Amino acid sequence: MRGPRVAVLGAGIVGAACARELARAGLPVTVLERGGPAAATTAHGEGNVLVSDKGPGPELALARLSLALWPRILDEIAERRPETARAVEWDPKGGIVVAATDEGARELERFAAGQRAAGVTAEPLDASGLADAEPHLTRDVAAAVHYPQDAQVQPAAAAAALLADALDAGAELRTRCEVLGPVTRSGRLAAVRTSQGTVEADAFVNAAGPWSGGLAARLGAPVDVRPRRGEVLVTAPLPPTVFHKVYDADYVGAVGSDAEDLRASAVVEATRAGTVLIGSSRRRVGFDDRLRPEVLSVIAAKALRLFPCLDGVPVMRAYGGFRPYVPDHLPIIGPDPRLPGLWHATGHEGAGIGLAPGTARLLADLLLGRTPPLDPAPFRADRPAALGDPSPTGGAA
Known part of the structure; x- marks a missing residue:
């Protein structure tokens, strides 16, 4: 053996x-x-x-x-199965976190400073830098931080x-x-x-x-x-519109919340296929797998505040799943x-x-x-x- x-x-x-x-x-x-x-x-x-x-x-x-x-x-897998590795769609595109209010900006800057002290690359973006990075993002932003280490896979x-x-x-x-x-x-x-x-x-x-x-x-x-439910909207394929994973600073609070009722924040990112994924929500509802239109509406409204250009874009589908939550x-x-x-x-x-x-x-x-x-x-x-x-x-x- x-x-x-x-x-x-x-x-x-x-x-x-x-x-x-x-x-x-x-x-x-x-x-x-x-x-x-x-x-x-x-x-x-x-x-x-x-x-x-x-x-x-x-x-x-x-x-x-x-x-x-x-x-x-993925490099090791590519040596044996190159097509399998390519299908993973590894994309080190980075993330951008934005705050819409002065209070949110102060909290985001405090959070980012702590991360930098722990070895994370967290780069403040001014208005010009943010516009260059995400030209379709709302300009009604009090602060933004770029995280070049964030990535995405399929x-x-x-x-x-x-x-x-x-x-x-x-x-x-x-x-x-x-x-x-x-x-x-x-x-x-x-x-x-x-x-x-x-x-x-x-x-x-x-x-x-x-x-x-x-x-x-x-x-x-x-x-x-315990199960904690989340939902995601998927748009029809679009021309290049969102270039990073972009989310509002409320997302961190939603992740760390112990609340059983709905916690939602705007999370928007594109896939290589051109669709845009829109989240996110967190609810503790056991294994109730029903999609709730009111939850999807909240998610969509928050996303539109970040990317007004998504108004009128068809939503191709919505899905939800359970995440394993520990207190x-x-x-x-x-x-x-x-x-x-x-x-x-x-x-x-x-x-x-x-x-x-x-x-x-x-x-x-x-x-x-x-x-x-x-x-x-x-x-x-x-x-x-x-x-x-x-x-x-x-x-x-």
Whole structure:
């Protein structure tokens, strides 16, 4: 045997990244996916690889690690599968954050100063520089900051590329394979019962995204990962109109909010196909997957304040998805001390696309006993926020 056998539970982008990292390290890997690869949360994202929305702290450290890894990984995949790598549509186009009010400008400038101190490139833009960078953006802006390190990928294609590279390295994929329950031996998770039979392994990685809380509870070690819903509008293809990922400074507050009701901010960016993606919203509504016209209206109105030129542009479609939310807004990465054999790689909320490579590297280093590139302690599975409220009315959702 080449090393510990690993079962990755989930084939979204985080699961795919973990499978690739572990398989490329020579471990026997089996990926169990209850539906199809990248068909749930990953397929309903925008493909963001961002540092601009993260203040100094462990998530920013993980984002910077991931940002460094993404181009290297794609170069490695391109050597074996050039068409697959091209389909990822890696676009280091940068981001621009704007504030519409003097108060918002002061907060944006304070936030950017903290990021610069943590190693992020955050360049103030004056009115002339902003007009050159985004000629169709409203001029009613109090402050703007350019983040040249921000990038974008096509999320489903990125996950497919990672998974294909894992399979090329010997990993096995089982789709339509739902995990039903645990098999423990001497207090250790030794196997999982699935809709396709029992699967044994030495380590099981919970990478089920918004469904990770329910899966962990089913295995006997619940974590407080809950679904948080977001919606996106997609316009018909346009001539070049938006050249960066552009969003208002309210986005950072919406990401960090604990509110259950709607939090929305303007996020506008183009794809290589010419469509414009318009977000974003955050709501805690369980797994209610209905599109709400009133939410889409709020998103559209905020986007029009940034780009009035979008008025009258046809919206081709709208979609929504669930993001894996943890109350302290940090992912859960690493072993679960309550149940040896169970590991977690989940809870990234809307940042899973960007954080997947760093998450996979951190998890693989911990699993293989290597020194990780950053402190894993903030992401541990037994921290209070990950375990949820221990009161009788609390617990994992």
